[in-house]
Amino acid sequence: MKFRTLMTLLPALACLPALPLPRTAATGDGSAWHATRVGDPESLPLEDLRSFYKFIPVEGAAGTRSVGNGEVTLTFGPDARDLLFNGIRCRLSRPTRDGGHGDLLVSKADLVKLIDPVLRPTYIPNRRAIRTVVVDAGHGGHDVGTVSPYVREADATLLVAAALGRELSKRGFEVVYTHEDNRYLSDQQRVDAANAAKDAIFISLHLNSGRSDTSGVETYTVEPAEPSPDAKLLPGNRNDAANAALAMALQASLVRRCGAADGGLRRARYSILSSVECPAALVELGYATNKDEGALLDTQDYRDSLAKALVDGIATFAKMMDPATELQARETPAAPPAPPAAVKPAPPAPVKPAATTKTKPARQAKPATTRTPAKRTKPASSGRRPR
Numbered sequence: 178m179k180f181r182t183l184m185t186l187l188p189a190l191a192c193l194p195a196l197p198l199p200r201t202a203a204t205g206d207g208s209a210w211h212a213t214r215v216g217d218p219e220s221l222p223l224e225d226l227r228s229f230y231k232f233i234p235v236e237g238a239a240g241t242r243s244v245g246n247g248e249v250t251l252t253f254g255p256d257a258r259d260l261l262f263n264g265i266r267c268r269l270s271r272p273t274r275d276g277g278h279g280d281l282l283v284s285k286a287d288l289v290k291l292i293d294p295v296l297r298p299t300y301i302p303n304r305r306a307i308r309t310v311v312v313d314a315g316h317g318g319h320d321v322g323t324v325s326p327y328v329r330e331a332d333a334t335l336l337v338a339a340a341l342g343r344e345l346s347k348r349g350f351e352v353v354y355t356h357e358d359n360r361y362l363s364d365q366q367r368v369d370a371a372n373a374a375k376d377a378i379f380i381s382l383h384l385n386s387g388r389s390d391t392s393g394v395e396t397y398t399v400e401p402a403e404p405s406p407d408a409k410l411l412p413g414n415r416n417d418a419a420n421a422a423l424a425m426a427l428q429a430s431l432v433r434r435c436g437a438a439d440g441g442l443r444r445a446r447y448s449i450l451s452s453v454e455c456p457a458a459l460v461e462l463g464y465a466t467n468k469d470e471g472a473l474l475d476t477q478d479y480r481d482s483l484a485k486a487l488v489d490g491i492a493t494f495a496k497m498m499d500p501a502t503e504l505q506a507r508e509t510p511a512a513p514p515a516p517p518a519a520v521k522p523a524p525p526a527p528v529k530p531a532a533t534t535k536t537k538p539a540r541q542a543k544p545a546t547t548r549t550p551a552k553r554t555k556p557a558s559s560g561r562r563p564r
């Protein structure tokens with residue numbers, strides 16, 4: 178597959194026809210979609226998605242299904258949890274299912290809270306210009322994070338945070354550090370710093386730990402909200418769509434600029450993400466426990482390249498969120514949505530934001546036992562919202 182990232186993808190996104198939002202029954206045209214219920218959750222045929230975005234089938238690797246338009250390619254499978262956006266890996270909230278007749282079923286949750294925000298970021302709700310970046314170096318003080326023979330997490334994150342702040346300032350962003358020296362902060366203190374900033378995003382920096390042969394970068398956002406009508410939205414869930422676009426911009430930039438293995442865009446219920454009121458991401462910059470990557474993370478050159486990649490991703494996201502970008506998109510002649518296929522008799526169903534049934538943080542590709550829970554930013558049990 179041709180390698181692309183959001184950086185090269187953004188101009189193409191602005192050229193996409195200004196179709197109604199798939200998620201907005203009140204303002205959009207739900208007739209473009211055919212809700213299908215295969216047990217729970219509700220899903221949509223990939224064919225509908227292809228038609229809505231005016232994609233065409235694209236030949237891909239065996240066992241995968243790809244659709245695209247020459248600028249953007251979405252590849253599903255063969256692992257039903259994986260979606261590739263122009264080669265960048267995302268973990269879906271819900272696996273795709275066999276829809277019969279050669280079609281795949283994609284969950285509405287993933288359409289509304291991952292696929293559409295990445296394809297059409299100018300439609301993200303509650304967009305506003307981003308002026309401030311709250312930079313959080315993970316760990317500090319007696320909480321040293323992951324320690325390996327190659328690098329110490331708290332030291333490396335502090336140094337990347339400083340480099341990131343410098344680069345952001347050069348690009349005109351206001352920078353707020355949760356801490357600039359090696360000291361302990363509670364998660365709540367970090368969250369408070371994020372929530373005190375105006376027109377901000379929050380980026381928390383970490384190193385990963387795992388098997389010695391595991392390497393790569395991963396970007397986490399808060400798990401999208403549950404569908405229950407009486408479920409209270411966590412603050413972080415108000416930004417589900419923006420979170421996905423931010424995480425994709427960061428992950429794509431890190432993989433492209435730094436050549437790191439693509440551990441993918443993932444979701445978790447870490448309280449440091451779910452309690453933050455602005456768009457937020459937690460970036461695992463690499464595996465401290467991998468000899469090669471750990472050694473790289475201990476070098477200033479690599480830390481600087483990580484910082485520059487993060488700034489590129491942030492700048493891409495900020496452009497998406499800028500109302501001026503919306504104007505540009507609206508200048509594109511609006512095209513009516515493709516009419517529903519006549520062969521499908523199912524009545525049109527409004528597409529509502531569905532959410533996941535997951536109760537656990539997104540799992541790592543590696544065995545859970547290789548993770549050191551005590552070294553995580555937030556223990557999963559305390560960062561999870563009781564159901």
Ligand SMILES: [Zn+2]
Pocket residue numbers: 315316322323330382383384552553554
């Ligand atoms: Zn950490």
